[in-house]
Amino acid sequence: MSKRGIETLVGLFVALGILAVTFIALKAANLASFGHRDGYALQARFDNIGGLKVRAPVRSAGVVVGRVTAIRLDPKTFQGLVTMEIERELQFPKDSSAKILTNGLLGDQYIGLEAGGEDKNLAAGDTVTQTQSAVVLENLIGQFLFNKASDAGSPGAPTTPPAPAPPKK
Amino acid sequence: MTALLQALGARTLKWLTSLGHAAYFFAELLRFSPLALRRFNLVVAQVHAIGNRSLLIILASGLAVGFVLALQMYYALVRYGAAESLGLVVNLSLVRELGPVVTALLFAGRAGTSLTAEIGLMKAGEQLAAMELMAIDPRARVLAPRFIGGIVAMPILALLFSAIGILGAWVLAVLLIGIDPGNFWSIQQSGVDIWRDVGNGIVKSAVFGVICTFVALYQGYETQATPEGVAYATTRTVVVSSLAVLGTDFILTALMFSTP
Numbered sequence: 001m002s003k004r005g006i007e008t009l010v011g012l013f014v015a016l017g018i019l020a021v022t023f024i025a026l027k028a029a030n031l032a033s034f035g036h037r038d039g040y041a042l043q044a045r046f047d048n049i050g051g052l053k054v055r056a057p058v059r060s061a062g063v064v065v066g067r068v069t070a071i072r073l074d075p076k077t078f079q080g081l082v083t084m085e086i087e088r089e090l091q092f093p094k095d096s097s098a099k100i101l102t103n104g105l106l107g108d109q110y111i112g113l114e115a116g117g118e119d120k121n122l123a124a125g126d127t128v129t130q131t132q133s134a135v136v137l138e139n140l141i142g143q144f145l146f147n148k149a150s151d152a153g154s155p156g157a158p159t160t161p162p163a164p165a166p167p168k169k
Numbered sequence: 170m171t172a173l174l175q176a177l178g179a180r181t182l183k184w185l186t187s188l189g190h191a192a193y194f195f196a197e198l199l200r201f202s203p204l205a206l207r208r209f210n211l212v213v214a215q216v217h218a219i220g221n222r223s224l225l226i227i228l229a230s231g232l233a234v235g236f237v238l239a240l241q242m243y244y245a246l247v248r249y250g251a252a253e254s255l256g257l258v259v260n261l262s263l264v265r266e267l268g269p270v271v272t273a274l275l276f277a278g279r280a281g282t283s284l285t286a287e288i289g290l291m292k293a294g295e296q297l298a299a300m301e302l303m304a305i306d307p308r309a310r311v312l313a314p315r316f317i318g319g320i321v322a323m324p325i326l327a328l329l330f331s332a333i334g335i336l337g338a339w340v341l342a343v344l345l346i347g348i349d350p351g352n353f354w355s356i357q358q359s360g361v362d363i364w365r366d367v368g369n370g371i372v373k374s375a376v377f378g379v380i381c382t383f384v385a386l387y388q389g390y391e392t393q394a395t396p397e398g399v400a401y402a403t404t405r406t407v408v409v410s411s412l413a414v415l416g417t418d419f420i421l422t423a424l425m426f427s428t429p
Contacts, residue, residue: 003210006217013221017325020332021367027354028260028335029361057359 039066039085040124044098044111049080050134052100052109058084059101060113065090068111084111091121097130109134194387197308198316205313215318219280219382223326226279227272231330234267235259235337243346252346256353257360259338264361264370265426268331270418273377276323277410281385284315285406288389289399297390312386319385323378324371331370369425376421377414384410 049071058066066086074081086092095116102109113128122128205212242258288311291297297307335357342348361367385406392402 006214007210009221010213010217013216013224013322014325016224017328020325020328021371023332024264024328024335024367025363028256028357029264029363029367030358055362 039087041069042066042084042086042092042122042124042126042128044082044084044128044131045074045077045079046082046098046100046131046133047079048133048136049082050100050102050109050136052080052082052111052134056108056110058086058111058113060090060092060115065113082111086113092116093118094120094122094126095130096122096128097132098128099132100134102135190391191387194390195383198312198383198386201306201309201313202317204309205317208314211310211314212317212321215314216322219284219315219318220322220325223276223279223322224329226275227326227330228333230271230275231263231268231333232337234271234330235263235334236341238262238267238334239338239341243342253348253352254356254360255342255348256335256338256357260335260357260361261366263331263334264366266418266422268327268334269370269374269377270414272323272327272330272374273381273414274411276319276326276377277381277385277407277414280319280322281381281406281410282403284319284382284385285389285392285403286399288312288315288386289392289394289402292390292392293394293396293399295394308390312390316382316386319382320375320378323381324374327374327377328371365425369421373418373421373425376417380413380417381410384413 052068052071054068054071056068057064058068066084068082068084070083072081073079092113093116095118097114097116099112099114100109101112116130238259239255242255243252246252246255246258288297291307291311297311300307300310339350339353343350343353388402388406388409392398
């Protein structure tokens with residue numbers, strides 16, 4: 001084969017490779033959502049962040065408005081300190097509240113940002129003061145069982161099987 | 170008893186010697202690689218021989234793997250009502266693991282063997298010795314361009330494998346099963362990170378390219394100059410590079426994706 005023919009074929013091969021990487025990057029990975037990278041940072045403290053991960057979405061009314069950029073433990077309050085980046089053109093009132101919510105029953109966790117009613121807006125670096133922690137299923141079940149047990153325990157001596165109880169009465 | 174110990178010692182020493190030999194050969198290849206880049210048309214010819222000619226088998230395998238993966242995952246995911254994440258599962262497994270690894274295995278079988286056989290026969294036909302007589306270093310003229318060509322071709326092939334696999338999954342999921350195309354793509358876009366997943370996959374395939382090409386060239390260059398020797402070296406190429414790829418893949422995966 002002529003030299004030029006080989007060069008053309010190799011060029012085609014490399015072009016195919018570039019096509020593949022752009023296809024994967026734009027259509028099948030998150031390069032397209034890199035556009036609004038510049039945002040402003042907000043912080044929020046949660047008693048329990050549950051399974052929240054870095055890069056989890058921040059949603060307001062279900063619309064993705066930003067991403068979680070860092071999670072660490074506040075050494076003074078022993079709360080989870082979550083830093084998130086919100087799109088620059090979106091401003092939220094100062095009394096907005098942040099919740100950690102779950103996408104469906106088994107889905108990933110995300111932060112739900114609920115706008116408040118105040119006139120002043122949150123500025124870059126501000127902290128969202130009203131927060132609601134993640135619901136930890138184990139605690140919920142524990143609480144439920146505890147309630148059940150105390151409900152059953154208060155009226156019912158007859159339901160408790162221990163033997164020494166009846167003679168004392 | 171002493172004979173047994175002596176045999177063990179001899180084997181160990183032989184193994185160590187061959188390991189050192191391979192390491193030296195690798196360093197020599199690296200040393201001659203910049204020289205090969207200066208004669209770029211040699212590299213281009215090798216990319217053609219190694220890359221273009223492997224294209225068909227890579228694309229066919231990628232499509233088949235994408236189809237099968239999508240179909241099997243569909244059966245598992247539909248039980249949990251998560252059939253829409255089909256694209257994400259196929260995408261991640263292709264881009265992170267299957268793309269680089271299966272491409273490397275095919276590459277060892279398709280391109281590695283031909284490299285070994287070619288160089289082995291060059292050696293058997295004393296062409297390499299003839300080049301040395303003409304004061305041309307065969308490592309610079311013959312081996313280094315092939316080495317670079319293999320390293321260039323391998324990541325491109327792996328990317329094509331992954332891309333065609335994802336397209337295959339799309340055909341199966343969207344066109345045949347009827348999963349919503351918007352969800353199919355958007356779940357992938359939210360779940361696949363360009364640097365962490367795609368980037369590490371490319372790094373992986375480049376490492377596998379180095380391994381496969383190096384093993385093929387080494388086996389060819391060190392072959393015994395007989396028909397049996399070349400046959401043996403070709404077999405060794407496939408076995409050694411496949412095992413090396415699988416072993417390295419485990420280490421690389423542990424390093425790259427150990428944090429969730």
